[in-house]
Structures are given as C-alpha cells and as structure tokens.
C-alpha cells in the first residue's frame with residue numbers, strides 16, 4: 001500500500017515442543033499469512049524456543065532431544081529457526097525473560113549493522129519502561145518488531161491465578177505484542193474481553209482464525225507413541241525417525257517429573273514444588 005510503512009516482524013514461539021508437531025510449524029505459516037495480509041507487516045523470521053529441563057513438566061524429555069527434533073523439523077524452512085538459549089539455562093526461565101533476551105539480541109544485531117540512531121532510540125524506550133498501546137516505539141525505531149506467537153490455550157492460561165505475573169503479561173502484550181492462533185476448546189476473544197490487562201492492550205493482539213481446525217497436540221502424539229501407533233504425517237518424517245532411533249517416548253519417559261512440579265505448574269497437578 002502506497003505511503004503506508006511496513007513493519008518487519010520476528011515471531012517467537014515458546015513451549016515444550018515435546019515433541020514438535022506439524023501444527024507447531026503450521027502456526028508460523030498461519031501467523032505469517034495473517035500478518036502480511038494486513039499489509040502492515042513483513043514477517044522476516046520465526047524462532048522456536050524449546051523450554052529448558054528446569055520446567056519439570058510431567059513427561060518432558062531432555063531438552064537436547066527436543067532441540068534436535070525441532071532442528072530436523074525446520075531444516076527445510078527458509079525462515080523458521082530453532083534457538084537453544086532458553087533450553088540451555090540451568091533453571092526455568094519465565095517467558096517474559098525469553099522475549100527480552102531475543103529483543104536484546106535483535107538490538108545487538110542492529111547495532112552491528114551500525115544502525116546507531118535507531119538502537120539508541122530503542123534503548124531509551126527500554127530504560128523508560130513505557131508500554132505503548134500499539135507497540136509503535138518499534139515502528140519508530142525502524143527495526144523489526146518481536147511478537148510472541150502462541151496457541152489460544154496459552155492466552156487462556158494468562159487468566160489462571162498465579163501462573164503468570166500481571167507485569168509479565170503487560171510487558172509481553174503491551175511492549176512486544178502477541179499473535180494467537182485459535183484452537184478448538186479455547187475462545188481468545190472471550191479471554192481478551194474478560195481480562196482488564198488483555199483488553200487494555202487488545203490492539204497488540206492479533207487473533208488468527210484457523211479454519212482448518214487441527215487438533216494435533218504433543219500430548220496425543222506421545223500417547224500414540226506409547227501405544228505403538230503410527231504418528232506419521234502428524235510430525236515431519238525426520239522427527240518420526242529420530243524418535244524411533246532414540247526410543248524417546250515410553251511409559252517410563254511419561255513418568256519423568258511426575259512428582260516434581262515447578263511452582264507455575266502446580267495448578268495442573270496440585271502438587272507442591274520441590
């Protein structure tokens with residue numbers, strides 16, 4: 001569109017990826033189509049950030065294998081990459097810190113390109129700590145905007161008491177922005193309507209309607225694997241082979257962390273942190 005500036009976007013998705021599925025990859029394609037259709041954005045990169053072992057979710061296999069599977073799944077993509085910073089941290093890292101890390105990496109990359117003025121401007125905004133209702137500081141900076149990409153279950157989880165800090169939600173949505181893919185069983189518009197904080201920053205939330213509903217979930221994939229059923233066409237072939245080669249998912253692996261629960265996950269199990 002003539003006269004309208006196009007904002008470059010980097011999409012970041014955080015999750016267990018235990019294992020990565022075709023739907024995780026589809027999320028990126030759906031988000032890119034949606035954003036670029038608006039005429040306001042150009043998606044330049046997608047980052048998959050598998051959670052570290054410190055997350056201690058039941059059945060979460062070693063981060064090393066989850067990373068390797070994500071790398072195999074994205075080897076044919078020319079824009080989706082896997083980043084291991086989060087999974088290499090010795091303890092679980094809240095999502096807002098992962099987002100900040102990637103934002104700072106983007107600033108550092110811009111600095112390398114000698115884009116001094118825009119970097120100075122972005123740093124100034126960071127120090128001021130102000131959030132804008134339309135992330136316009138990034139547009140003015142001229143560099144790409146970082147947005148968190150997630151399924152509607154994550155948006156809904158923002159409303160679960162004590163799972164996410166309100167300040168973290170405000171920073172993720174208010175400062176960076178969120179792209180949310182619909183998932184059956186979740187109603188993102190209702191979540192936004194019911195939450196003061198999401199409502200305040202609603203202009204920074206892009207809800208992407210997935211019409212070809214696809215209920216692939218990593219939990220169902222692990223269940224099928226434990227039962228010796230085929231998971232072909234739910235995951236990239238290279239990932240299926242990797243799982244077979246390393247015999248990754250079994251009744252035993254599903255019991256991993258069964259009695260060790262990280263504080264943010266207590267709501268799922270009622271167990272206490274160790």
Ligand SMILES: Nc1ncnc2c1ncn2[C@@H]1O[C@H](COP(=O)(O)OP(=O)(O)OP(=O)(O)O)[C@@H](O)[C@H]1O
Pocket residue numbers: 013014015016017018023024027149150151152153154181182183214215216217218219220
């Ligand atoms: N079928 C799907 N539709 C939309 N979003 C999805 C879908 N599957 C996963 N996601 C999103 O992908 C991201 C990473 O998800 P995660 O690794 O937790 O996978 P999952 O399939 O939801 O796992 P599990 O079934 O074990 O809870 C999250 O933002 C999640 O909402």
Ligand SMILES: NC(=O)c1ccc[n+]([C@@H]2O[C@H](COP(=O)(O)O)[C@@H](O)[C@H]2O)c1
Pocket residue numbers: 014015016017051055057093094095096154163164165168264
């Ligand atoms: N307070 C927080 O930052 C917070 C709380 C719960 C989950 N998460 C993140 O959301 C993702 C959820 O993944 P799962 O759906 O596989 O549990 C993970 O990346 C996890 O780190 C973040």
